[in-house]
Each structure stands twice: as structure tokens, then as C-alpha cells.
Amino acid sequence: MNSPTPAAARISIIGAGPGGLTCARVLRRHGIAVTVYDRDPDAASRDQGGSLDLHEEDGQLALREAGLLEEFFALARCESQEERRFDTAGRLLGRRLPDEGETARPEIDRGQLRGLLLESLDAGTVRWGHGLESVSGPAEGPRTLTFTDGSTVETDLVIGADGAFSRVRAAVSDAVPRYTGVGFLEAWFDDMESAHPELSELVGRGSAHVADGQRGLFAQRNSGGHMRVYVMRRVALDWMTASGLRPDDTDGIRARLLAEYAGWSPRILRMITENDGPYVDRPLFALPVPHTWRPTPGVTLLGDAAHLMPPLGVGVNLAMLDGAELALALAASATVDDAVRTYEKTMLPRSAEIAGMLEGGAGFLLEEPDAEDLARLGAPGADGGPGE
Structure with a gap:
């Protein structure tokens, strides 16, 4: 034919x-x-x-x-x-604002x-x-x-x-x-300005990223006052079942995450503790x-x-x-x-x-920023924005 x-x-x-x-x-x-x-x-x-x-x-x-x-x-x-980069102590390392137009x-x-x-x-x-x-x-x-x-x-x-x-x-x-070895948990936040004002100020109008080499958090503003946070970790594909957790066990998952992110700034941990609704498990494949x-x-x-x-x-x-x-x-x-x-x-x-x-780039999301990353973003607070 x-x-x-x-x-x-x-x-x-x-x-x-x-x-x-x-x-x-x-x-x-x-x-x-x-x-x-x-x-x-x-x-x-x-x-x-x-x-x-x-x-x-x-x-x-x-x-x-x-x-x-x-x-x-x-x-x-x-x-x-707009992009912001923090360290795990909550200090702003770099910030990039879009040019006019x-x-x-x-x-x-x-x-x-x-x-x-x-x-x-x-x-x-x-x-x-x-x-x-x-x-x-x-x-x-x-x-x-x-x-x-x-x-x-x-x-x-x-x-x-x-x-x-x-x-x-x-x-x-x-x-x-194939599973990349990196898993995301997606968390949702509603009515940012009224319900989550401190987190809204932290993240700004665009995105905010924190990572320590093994785990990370990426917050991203959406329209209509909403925001999503991606909790990023190197974990086994079956980590939730192996931990005795269920997808609807929001309190249990949160407790597990807080243990894994122990030592991080309470400011940053609002991305884990303040979400509205459940976490959604999203393992990364390639x-x-x-x-x-x-x-x-x-x-x-x-x-x-x-x-x-x-x-x-x-x-x-x-x-x-x-x-x-x-x-x-x-x-x-x-x-x-x-x-x-x-x-x-x-x-x-x-x-x-x-x-x-x-x-192998899924692991890049968990890496701490290097000098090139920070140079691209620019100095924190250089435009009057938040510093430490």
C-alpha cells in the first residue's frame, strides 16, 4: 500500500x-x-x-x-x-529578577x-x-x-x-x-497572601530552590494565589510502602520528611509543614x-x-x-x-x-549551587529584596 x-x-x-x-x-x-x-x-x-x-x-x-x-x-x-536560591539555614544566596519587558x-x-x-x-x-x-x-x-x-x-x-x-x-x-533514583513529593498551597504570608514573602513572585546534595525543596508560584512545592530526595522507588506509609497518610509522611530534613531552617521547612492537602508521590523516570x-x-x-x-x-x-x-x-x-x-x-x-x-540530571536538582549558579542569579538583596 x-x-x-x-x-x-x-x-x-x-x-x-x-x-x-x-x-x-x-x-x-x-x-x-x-x-x-x-x-x-x-x-x-x-x-x-x-x-x-x-x-x-x-x-x-x-x-x-x-x-x-x-x-x-x-x-x-x-x-x-524571578528565581531565588537559599541555603538550608534560610539565607538568601542569590536572586535573579527579570528585566523590564x-x-x-x-x-x-x-x-x-x-x-x-x-x-x-x-x-x-x-x-x-x-x-x-x-x-x-x-x-x-x-x-x-x-x-x-x-x-x-x-x-x-x-x-x-x-x-x-x-x-x-x-x-x-x-x-x-527507568527510575532515576530521585523522587518528588508534590505539595499544594492555596491563598498564599492570606494563608501563607511568610512563605509568600520567602518565595517571591517566581521560584525558590534549596538543596544540600541529598535532598532539596523547589517552590514555584502558580496563578491565582497558588503555589506548588516539590520535595526532592534520593529514595528507593518503594520508599513509601517500605516505610509503612500510605499516600493518604499526610501526617505520617510529614513526620518522615521533618526527620529527613532535620536541621534545616524553620523558615524553609514551612514548605513541608504548611501544605494544604496531601502530598503526591511523583518518582522521576527517564x-x-x-x-x-x-x-x-x-x-x-x-x-x-x-x-x-x-x-x-x-x-x-x-x-x-x-x-x-x-x-x-x-x-x-x-x-x-x-x-x-x-x-x-x-x-x-x-x-x-x-x-x-x-x-543523570535528576541528581542536579539536589546539588548545592556552585559559583556559576550564584553568578547567574546575582547578589542577594542587591535590588532591595530580602537578604539573610
């Missing part, structure tokens, strides 16, 4: 995250039909995660191709580019970004409640998508945008994510480096499905760039197979290079 033209092809994207939705949006802007399938029952069925910084060279570039850059800046928080890496809540992309698509483009079970069918196509409810769909191109534990990935690769595959007719991957890396600010940006570039390749190519080859010829080496630089 000959590869169809993109305009005549049945194109299916698995996963309605930022990468998959960016791909869908750019395809529609070029008049190419696409359907997105997502396992969630609807767009509002679960929390979408914290704040994201979108970079000029990738995430914002993708939004420009999607025709949504102006709408993005109407939602983005440029002031949240700086737009290199503004923040936006993940849910707001997803909403922006969803609203840009025609009704019915996203089919909710479609969790993928498998991809099958002959190499010459068409491919068959089997969903967890037993339903099936034939497609000429399936795009795996379904994240870390992608079901599409198995159609092109045997690789599976794909082997490099993760590549032979060209496979009718199937490709983008974002974490293709190149899952430690969370060092590149994941969503690369996913959106992948999505935009794949859509542009489809718009400019004679056949689907030609488009996929063009896209993978750029995406695979790029992701391999970045993944190589970040390999």
Missing part, C-alpha cells in the same frame, strides 16, 4: 497534552484533518500540574506556528521569571496552556474517554488502534503524544522508562540515552513518548516544538511517510543530544 498524501490521510494523535494539541492545532491551520484521542473522560477530569516556563527558542516558537503567541502572552506571568521564559499554568490549545481546536477534534490499549496492523498500513473499551479505529498515521509510559512507543521501540528507532511506516512519537528526560525545563518545550515540526512536515510533504522521515531526521538527533546533556 502506498503512503497517502497528508491531506487524504487519517491522522490520529494519542494524548491531549501540550505536544499533541500543538501538533493538532498546526495541522488544522494548514487544512489537514486530525483526531486526538485521550484517556481522560473530559478536559477537566484531573489536575494538569504546575507552572511551565515556555522558551523563546522552542515552546514560544511552536505557539507562533499555532497562531497563539499573542493569546499566550495574555495569560503568561513574566514576573514569575523580558519574555525569554515566562510562566504559565499547565492547565491554562492546555485550555488555550483546546479552545483553538474545532469541537469534536478531541475524543475523550479513549485510553489506548495497543497499536497493531501491517507495516504497509493501515494501523489499527484498540482502545481499553474494546473499540477500534483504523488510521494511516498514529502519533504517540501519550507521555512517559506511552502505549504507542511499543510499536517502534522496546525501550521502557528513557535510555539515546532513544532512537528505525523508521516505522504509519507510526511516530513526540514529547516524553519519544525522549523522556529529567524535569529540567525542557520537556514541554521540546514536546511542543516536536508537535509543530511534525505538523509542518506533514503540510509540506507529498506523503505521510516522507513527512515522518523529515521530522524524525531532525527530532531524533536533537533529542539525543539534549538527553545526553541531561543524563
Whole structure:
């Protein structure tokens, strides 16, 4: 069977995250039909995660191709580019404030970004409640998508945008994510100015980071007076069960954390003691480096499905760039197979290079800042902000 033209092809994207939705949006802007399938029952069925910084060279570039850059800046928080670095005694080591009008890496809540992309698509483009079970069918196509409810769909191109534990990935690769040895516990804080004024003053308008080599805390302001803190530790994957704890045992988990962070400043420990609600266990996984595959007719991957890396600010940006570039390749190519080859010829080496630089980078999040880090941030209190 000959590869169809993109305009005549049945194109299916698995996963309605930022990468998959960016791909869908750019395809529609070029008049190419696409359907997105997502396992969630609807767009509002679960929390979408914290704040994201979108970079000029990738995430914002993708939004420009999607025709949504102006709408993005109407939602983005440029002031949240502020960064603070503390030591475990609560002393401010360095602080960086964004310049007036700086737009290199503004923040936006993940849910707001997803909403922006969803609203840009025609009704019915996203089919909710479609969790993928498998991809099958002959190499010459068409491919068959089997969903967890037993339903099936034939497609000429399936795009795996379904994240870390992608079901599409198995159609092109045997690789599976591996635990990095670093785990996050996510904690939520609401009504920061009224309920957590001391913590609000400590963190400022953007993010604050503390680490001692084995453990760390990373606080990140979100919109609407909310904040998230990531409690970062080198732990076994089964640490919670091995400790006799349950995910809903907030008091027990907090007591364990306070024992592990003993000696840290009470100022800093507010990030552990004042959270509103439970902790959410988020162990960090990464794909082997490099993760590549032979060209496979009718199937490709983008974002974490293709190149899952430690969370060092590149994941969503690369996913959106992948999505935009794949859509542009489809718009400019004679056949689907030609488009996929063009896209993978750029995406695979790029992701391999970045993944190589970040390999083992989960541990970097726990390291104390060096002279270069502090020089980038600038002197504490230099602009009248808080010192020790």
C-alpha cells in the first residue's frame, strides 16, 4: 500500500497534552484533518500540574506556528521569571529578577496552556474517554488502534503524544522508562497572601530552590494565589510502602520528611509543614540515552513518548516544538511517510543530544549551587529584596 498524501490521510494523535494539541492545532491551520484521542473522560477530569516556563527558542516558537503567541502572552506571568536560591539555614544566596519587558521564559499554568490549545481546536477534534490499549496492523498500513473499551479505529498515521509510559512507543521501540533514583513529593498551597504570608514573602513572585546534595525543596508560584512545592530526595522507588506509609497518610509522611530534613531552617521547612492537602508521590523516570528507532511506516512519537528526560525545563518545550515540526512536515510533504522521515531526521538527533546533556540530571536538582549558579542569579538583596 502506498503512503497517502497528508491531506487524504487519517491522522490520529494519542494524548491531549501540550505536544499533541500543538501538533493538532498546526495541522488544522494548514487544512489537514486530525483526531486526538485521550484517556481522560473530559478536559477537566484531573489536575494538569504546575507552572511551565515556555522558551523563546522552542515552546514560544511552536505557539507562533499555532497562531497563539499573542493569546499566550495574555495569560503568561513574566514576573514569575524571578528565581531565588537559599541555603538550608534560610539565607538568601542569590536572586535573579527579570528585566523590564523580558519574555525569554515566562510562566504559565499547565492547565491554562492546555485550555488555550483546546479552545483553538474545532469541537469534536478531541475524543475523550479513549485510553489506548495497543497499536497493531501491517507495516504497509493501515494501523489499527484498540482502545481499553474494546473499540477500534483504523488510521494511516498514529502519533504517540501519550507521555512517559506511552502505549504507542511499543510499536517502534522496546525501550521502557527507568527510575532515576530521585523522587518528588508534590505539595499544594492555596491563598498564599492570606494563608501563607511568610512563605509568600520567602518565595517571591517566581521560584525558590534549596538543596544540600541529598535532598532539596523547589517552590514555584502558580496563578491565582497558588503555589506548588516539590520535595526532592534520593529514595528507593518503594520508599513509601517500605516505610509503612500510605499516600493518604499526610501526617505520617510529614513526620518522615521533618526527620529527613532535620536541621534545616524553620523558615524553609514551612514548605513541608504548611501544605494544604496531601502530598503526591511523583518518582522521576527517564528513557535510555539515546532513544532512537528505525523508521516505522504509519507510526511516530513526540514529547516524553519519544525522549523522556529529567524535569529540567525542557520537556514541554521540546514536546511542543516536536508537535509543530511534525505538523509542518506533514503540510509540506507529498506523503505521510516522507513527512515522518523529515521530522524524525531532525527530532531524533536533537533529542539525543539534549538527553545526553541531561543524563543523570535528576541528581542536579539536589546539588548545592556552585559559583556559576550564584553568578547567574546575582547578589542577594542587591535590588532591595530580602537578604539573610
